[in-house]
Amino acid sequence: MNDAGKSDVLVVGAGVIGLSIARALHKCGAGMVTILERGSPGRESSHAAAGMLAPQAEAETPDDFFRFCRASNELYPAFCAALLEETGIDPEFDDSGTLYLAFDESDLHELGRRYEWQSAAGLRVEHLSAEDTHKLEPFVSPDSLGSLYFPEDRQVENRRLLSSLLSYCEINGIEVISGAEVVTVSGLKGIADGVVCSDGRRFSAGSVVLATGAWTSFIKGAEPLQGIPLIKPIRGQMLSFRAAKQLFRHVIYSPRGYIVPRRYGRILAGATTEDAGFENKVTEDGMTLVLDHALEISPSLESLPIQERWSGLRPYAEAGHPVIGPVGGMERLFVAAGHYRNGILLAPLTAELLSELIVNGEESMFVRQFSKGGTAKFKTV
Ligand SMILES: Cc1cc2nc3c(=O)[nH]c(=O)nc-3n(C[C@H](O)[C@H](O)[C@H](O)COP(=O)(O)OP(=O)(O)OC[C@H]3O[C@@H](n4cnc5c(N)ncnc54)[C@H](O)[C@@H]3O)c2cc1C
Known part of the structure; x- marks a missing residue:
């Protein structure tokens, strides 16, 4: 085993x-952070x-998880504005709002149900007639029977967001080491002290954070990781169209699919939801489904060239919600996965x-609220 360096905090997964x-830890004064x-x-x-x-287009009920989503959504304008200022890369935050369309009686029933619980919960939601929906989005299918408008649901260009976060790391001395596959978290007397990679490199640290997405359950740490529920991959396939001009202004959902208009005529369409293990690939059936659902929203898309097809x-997490917080059984080991x-x-x-917890030992309202306590030492949200 060769010693590859020491950090104050190691974040596994970029x-x-x-x-x-990593950015939040750096801002909190966590010292040397390595990814x-x-x-x-x-x-x-x-x-x-x-x-x-x-949050409003995705949620079924006003539960604690929904409140967590809303709270994160509220941080977004400042998060993106700060990243733009810090890095010069614009994550293209867009707050035009989201439409949710109905095409038949059962969809209308679903719209009614959502409108009822969301307006009762004091959320901003508008019921639009078919005519008003078409005024707002002229290229939506003439078969649409109306929609809900969620003015506070937004979008960001996630690939630019990633570029901006990576640039923040580069500017601020947060080293991002590629090709480092962590297999085990190491510890001494119940306290995490680093990780070991598949090529034998050992990285030491005062704290370790697992942000390893769908692969989290592969990481070995003997005892400690037993507290984390199984995290498994659910495949999503998408495609994008290229339009010569901007056809849509809002993210547009139906109960079956969605389209997301981006700048410069790019329109995303998604997505499948498949339990297909770690097979991360595009399939013919998946693409047909995504295309059908996109064309239901707007038949005008049929004439556009497809620009890209991809999957992820x-x-x-088996718990149904992300797992965020300390890992039971090993001090200074944290997890943030299953989103x-x-x-x-x-x-x-x-x-x-997580940064408040790691740097200041502060358990936020959300972490406390979702703490299982007892034998489950991790926090779920
Ligand atoms: C088709 C699709 C559409 C989606 N749309 C939306 C959306 O509109 N809005 C939204 O909020 N979310 C959306 N999501 C969900 C969102 O993408 C995920 O919840 C989010 O990206 C999870 O981020 P992550 O950093 O945990 O995981 P990832 O982005 O998967 O990152 C985990 C990283 O950890 C690395 N890693 C894993 N194991 C190890 C190891 N042992 N050692 C070192 N590194 C390791 C991986 O290589 C990877 O880079 C969508 C997902 C898909 C697939």
Whole structure:
């Protein structure tokens, strides 16, 4: 085993979660922060995502997880503005809002149900007629029967966000080491003191954070990692169209799919939800499904060339929610994984909570609220 260096905090995984945590730790004065990445930084789920910041379009009920999503959404304008100032890279935060369309009786029923609980919870939501929906988005299918408008659901260009976070690391001396696959967390007397990589390199640290997405359950730490629920991959396939002009202004959902208009005529369409193990690839069936759902939203898309097809592995925690906090059984070992469909949305708040916990020992309201206590020493949110 060869000694490859010592840091105050080692963050394992350079997705949106690991990169955001590293930045927040640096801002909190955590000392020397190093990121270890198995492959290339920012190329897994965070790269594959659609960048929607859409708690209201995604949620089924006003539960604690929904409140957590909303709280992270509120951090987004300042998060993106700061990153732009710090790095000069614009994450293209867009607060135009989101539409949720209905095409039949059952969709209308779903719209009604969402409108009811969201307006009762004091959230901003508007019910639009078919005519008003078409006024807002003229290229939406004429078969649409109306929509809900969520003015506070937003989007960000997740790939630019990743570039901006990586640039923050470079500017501020946070080393991102690619090709470093962590296999084991090491510890002495129940306190984490570093990690060992598959090539035998050993990195020492005062604290270790696992931000390893869908691969978290592979990391060995003997006793300590037993407290983390199984995290498994759920594949999502997407494609994008290229338009000569901007056709849509809002993120547009139906109960079956969504389209996300980006700058310069790029339009994303997504996404499948598949339990296909670690097979991260595009399939013919997957593409047909995504295309069908996109064309239901707007038949005008049919004439556009397809620009890109891709897939990614969403990290799904068995608990149903992300796992964020200390890992039971080993001090100074932390985890932030299992963000499933909402990791882009939840990055700023996850980063804030973990950095406060690591640097100041402060358990935030959310970490306390979701603490299982007793034998489950990790925190779930
Ligand atoms: C098709 C699709 C659409 C999505 N759309 C949205 C959306 O609109 N909005 C939203 O909020 N979320 C969305 N998501 C979910 C979001 O992408 C994820 O929740 C988020 O990216 C998870 O971030 P992460 O950093 O935990 O994981 P990842 O981005 O997967 O990063 C984990 C990193 O850890 C590295 N790693 C793993 N194991 C090791 C190891 N042993 N040693 C070193 N490094 C390791 C990996 O190589 C990887 O780079 C979508 C996901 C998909 C697939």
